[in-house]
Amino acid sequence: MTNPFNTYLANLERLAPLAELNEQTIKALTTPDKIIEKELKVTMDDDRTLTLPAYRVQWSNARGPYKGGIRFHPAADLNEVKALAATMNLKTAVVDLPLGGSKGGVTFDPKSLSSSEIEQVARAFVRELFPYLGPTRDIPAPDVYTNAEIMAWMLDEYEQLAGVSAPGAFTGKPIALGGSLGRDTATASGAAHVLNYLVHAQGWQPEVLTVAIQGFGNAGGHLAEILHTAGYRIVALSDSQGGIKNKSGLDVKKLIKAKAETKRIQGLYCAGSVCDEAKLIEDGMEIISNEELLTTACDILIPAALDGVITSENAGEVKAKMILELANGPVTPAADEILNQRGIMVAPDILANAGGVTVSHFEWIQNQTGNYWQEEVVAAKLKEVMTQATGEVWQTAQIKKVPLRDAAWLVGLKRLAEALQYRRRV
Ligand code: NAD
Secondary structure (H helix, E strand, O other), rough: OOOHHHHHHHHHHOOOOOOOOOHHHHHHHHHEEEEEEEEEEEOOOOOOOOEEEEEEEEEEEOOOOOOEEEEEOOOOOOHHHHHHHEEEEEHHHOOOOOOOOOEEEOOOOHHOOHHHHHHHHHHHHHHHHHHEEEOOEEEEEEOOOOOOOHHHHHHHHHHHOOOOOOOOOOOOOOHHOOOOOOOOHHHHHHHHHHHHHHHHHHOOOOOOOEEEEEOHHHHHHHHHHHHHHHHOOEEEEEOOOEEEEEEOOOHHHHHHHHHHHHHHHHHHHHHOOEEEEHHHOOOOOOEHHHHHHHOOOOOOEEEEOOOEEEEOOOOOOOOHHHHHHHOOOOEEEHHHHHHHHOEEEEEEEHHHHHHHHHHHHHHHHHHHOOOOOOHHHHHHHHHHHHHHHHHHHHHHHHHHOOOOOOHHHHHHHHHHHHHHHHHOOO
């Protein structure tokens, strides 16, 4: 199993000479500003008291207020939260947002708690972390198993404690509480801009490219729809229960409907483990596993579910000529080496999925100014940020003759080092 924080450190060490970082800068980039560890005491519906470990890691505010999601997950631990905070700090720098990086986590399984119990956890997190949060201090957002409703509870708790209205203290909120239009599709739209840039830079035509996407949630589902509309041929899709494939192209809208109705992509053809073979064959469909999706014949492979799915075991079997990392960390460092040797381009997560934090930044600007934007304005600004960032990463890759991941790191590290130097922190 790859340790995400070790991967961050290894990349930093590997790229420090090329980024011309001095020892002090390397030290600053390997050390968080603050680690906050708390225990949340939460009263359950049956009056039991649960004690849950909670973390917030504020990596750096050299480029602006700390910014990063909060996850509710049984496997959330300090090591993971540290890695995610460091990566956020890099990601905001790659797309040049005036923000730093942080991340938070509470270790528990939200699926085992009622909605009102989850609300207790959210409110307790804010009460414990209150002195460290705020619109110009540290701005949380949703992450794994947290959502707009949870941000609403957190904001409400924060404002009650602060005694002021402070919508910019959290992003990813419901629209009714100052959320931004376009936030739902932001990660997918941002990734589509990255992909379009790279496809055109390669001289490829979207209409002749085939795409396979693992994960059909907020990020993967929206991206499938956007790319389908843009003329790409989506040939394989999957969710946690398995996938479906059609060489001639899938009808994404039909699959979105099937997923909404049956909670699974294969729901269009299968009830439980029993699939309608005749209908499958008639429609040119094939049932595939998640593992098979990763090595299916396609031009663009988009892991949009879990980390660490493309490994040294399957990287040699990948057929795609480009991988777009919509999930965080789906390609392990060992797989990266194999893919590089095989000439397979990887658009890295710190660029490819930065559309979400970019629109979070837009949400924060709207909250801080009280000036709210139409969805078209959000979309146009997102395109500008993502295209500019992809251009910079692409140019760096050409000039330094390095893969896109290294180029994205170099772009981010340069901005972080400059901010640290101006502040005389290094
Ligand atoms: P989500 O919960 O909405 O969707 C996850 C999808 O992955 C679901 O379709 C689920 O069925 C599928 N999945 C789960 N286990 C799977 C498995 N074993 N094999 C295949 N599919 C599986 O989550 P999301 O918001 O779409 O996030 C997906 C990834 O994108 C995560 O790595 C997340 O960190 C990253 N990401 C999301 C955003 C965002 O704004 N949503 C921003 C940046 C990064």
